Amino acid sequence: MLSIQSLSKTYADGTRALDGIDLEVPNAEIVALIGGSGCGKTTLLRLIAGLDRPSTGRIALDGEPITGPHSGVGLVFQEPRLLPWLSVADNVGFGIDYLPKRERDDRVTHALERVGLAEHAGRWPRELSGGQQQRVSIARAFVANPRVLLLDEPFSALDAFTRKDLHRHLLALWEEVRPTVLIVTHDVAEAVALADRTIVMRPRPGRLDDTVVLPMRRPRDPAAPTSEAATRTILSALDHSLRPRDGSRPPQVAGGSSF
Amino acid sequence: MSLTTVLSDDAGAKAAPARRFTALGSSARLALGLLLPLVLALGWEIAVATGLASGRLLPPPSRIGAALWTLAASGELWTHVEATLIRVGLGFAFGASAGILAGTLTATLPPLRWLFDPSLQALRAVPSLAWVPLFILWFGILETPKVALIAVGVFFPVYIGVAGAIASVDRKLVEVGRIFRLSKLALARRILLPAVLPATLTSLRTGLGLGFLFVVAAELMGASEGLGYLLLDGQQFSKPDQILAAIISFAVVGKAADAVLVALTSPLVRWQDTARETL
Numbered sequence: 001m002l003s004i005q006s007l008s009k010t011y012a013d014g015t016r017a018l019d020g021i022d023l024e025v026p027n028a029e030i031v032a033l034i035g036g037s038g039c040g041k042t043t044l045l046r047l048i049a050g051l052d053r054p055s056t057g058r059i060a061l062d063g064e065p066i067t068g069p070h071s072g073v074g075l076v077f078q079e080p081r082l083l084p085w086l087s088v089a090d091n092v093g094f095g096i097d098y099l100p101k102r103e104r105d106d107r108v109t110h111a112l113e114r115v116g117l118a119e120h121a122g123r124w125p126r127e128l129s130g131g132q133q134q135r136v137s138i139a140r141a142f143v144a145n146p147r148v149l150l151l152d153e154p155f156s157a158l159d160a161f162t163r164k165d166l167h168r169h170l171l172a173l174w175e176e177v178r179p180t181v182l183i184v185t186h187d188v189a190e191a192v193a194l195a196d197r198t199i200v201m202r203p204r205p206g207r208l209d210d211t212v213v214l215p216m217r218r219p220r221d222p223a224a225p226t227s228e229a230a231t232r233t234i235l236s237a238l239d240h241s242l243r244p245r246d247g248s249r250p251p252q253v254a255g256g257s258s259f
Numbered sequence: 260m261s262l263t264t265v266l267s268d269d270a271g272a273k274a275a276p277a278r279r280f281t282a283l284g285s286s287a288r289l290a291l292g293l294l295l296p297l298v299l300a301l302g303w304e305i306a307v308a309t310g311l312a313s314g315r316l317l318p319p320p321s322r323i324g325a326a327l328w329t330l331a332a333s334g335e336l337w338t339h340v341e342a343t344l345i346r347v348g349l350g351f352a353f354g355a356s357a358g359i360l361a362g363t364l365t366a367t368l369p370p371l372r373w374l375f376d377p378s379l380q381a382l383r384a385v386p387s388l389a390w391v392p393l394f395i396l397w398f399g400i401l402e403t404p405k406v407a408l409i410a411v412g413v414f415f416p417v418y419i420g421v422a423g424a425i426a427s428v429d430r431k432l433v434e435v436g437r438i439f440r441l442s443k444l445a446l447a448r449r450i451l452l453p454a455v456l457p458a459t460l461t462s463l464r465t466g467l468g469l470g471f472l473f474v475v476a477a478e479l480m481g482a483s484e485g486l487g488y489l490l491l492d493g494q495q496f497s498k499p500d501q502i503l504a505a506i507i508s509f510a511v512v513g514k515a516a517d518a519v520l521v522a523l524t525s526p527l528v529r530w531q532d533t534a535r536e537t538l
Contacts, residue, residue: 051434069440081435085453085530094449095439124530144439 007057016205032191040206074146080133131162202241326500350409358417366425405477412473420462424455
């Protein structure tokens with residue numbers, strides 16, 4: 001269980017990036033965070049990852065407070081951020097060098113097979129395409145067996161076909177380890193394809209605005225009536241979140257709509 | 260149909276010259292590079308041989324070759340090359356180590372940067388040759404002032420290069436290290452060191468080049484051996500062939516030292532995604 005209580009973040013220049021965030025994510029749930037730009041999605045992810053410190057509030061993973069980078073939390077950045085001086089296999093094994101070599105090699109090989117890059121293990125990152133690099137970066141996060149995996153718009157720079165392919169790879173890896181997943185996205189179709197629950201955020205300051213529960217079975221067909229209905233609901237919630245409104249109204253997260 | 264033909268004809272016409280250039284092998288390119296100096300040398304040789312020019316102040320290649328051969332055969336050349344190489348080597352070792360150390364410290368510890376960097380930048384503005392009189396007063400005229408002068412010349416480019424490389428390490432890659440909870444030491448070893456290596460090696464090459472620049476200055480200020488001494492000796496006894504022989508030796512030795520440095524360090528930066536191969 002990842003639990004976030006009355007979290008807020010004000011940057012040194014006075015920007016209120018997040019205000020009063022309360023969120024509970026049970027284990028193995030996939031949550032999509034969606035919202036317009038500047039609504040604090042990335043800030044929220046960086047706080048959970050322990051890269052930045054919150055101004056107030058607390059974050060706990062299974063009861064352990066998170067005060068810095070945590071072994072149970074993995075992060076996939078928006079860009080692949082592979083280390084150019086390491087081979088693909090060494091990049092995947094970067095975070096688990098404390099393991100004995102045999103076990104490390106086994107895990108790396110397995111993860112590379114899972115993302116379909118087994119034959120590229122010995123190449124340099126620069127020799128891969130953008131989609132392949134992002135797969136390496138997802139494999140790098142997965143080999144450390146995180147309990148919570150955070151993804152910050154990981155597929156936003158990729159074309160629609162590659163993105164769909166990567167959704168498949170991500171779900172395959174998720175089935176295996178079943179971590180809690182928080183994925184930041186601005187793509188409604190991505191949220192509908194992956195998430196158990198989509199949280200719509202609203203900007204200035206960033207707050208949780210609405211929740212849409214997506215109880216459909218996977219794999220999901222984007223053209224199915226349930227998917228299309230979910231897409232419409234999220235779009236209208238997004239539209240709603242961007243309309244100016246009385247700021248004192250408490251965000252409704254607990255209830256929300258469902259199918 | 261006709262459109263396709265036109266297009267392919269056009270493409271063929273454009274591709275042909277490009278192919279001709281790329282088809283030049285590496286040996287052909289080498290030969291092309293040697294063409295100009297060879298033609299000039301041969302022309303001068305003929306001009307002197309036929310009496311069109313006297314060749315007193317600029318001797319023809321054959322006399323320079325003969326001077327080089329005499330120096331090499333007597334073993335004198337090797338004594339001078341050795342003396343020069345030892346000076347450059349020592350000065351480079353001291354200057355580069357000091358530059359790497361100072362660059363690393365000022366780039367990673369802000370208080371040290373605020374303390375030292377302004378003074379170092381001010382000293383850098385002093386032309387290195389301006390130190391010569393002071394160094395002679397301090398260290399005499401033997402090896403110490405020469406090595407010190409070369410070390411000063413090597414220090415600054417290495418210092419600037421290393422400090423700049425560390426300061427410009429990508430924050431995004433450092434965050435990858437933080438996510439995997441690397442210790443400060445592991446972060447330095449696994450992310451900072453590889454990230455600054457290419458720029459550091461470039462600054463070392465610049466430093467080595469400057470080392471050869473300053474060894475001439477150092478040897479001109481008084482030496483009994485070294486390639487710089489050969490230059491000065493050639494001037495004082497009016498032996499232009501010896502001066503040119505020394506200049507050629509400098510070119511060969513400097514190029515060889517640079518090639519050795521590149522050969523030793525290039526395996527470390529094999530991963531770099533540079534345009535070198537495509538240019």
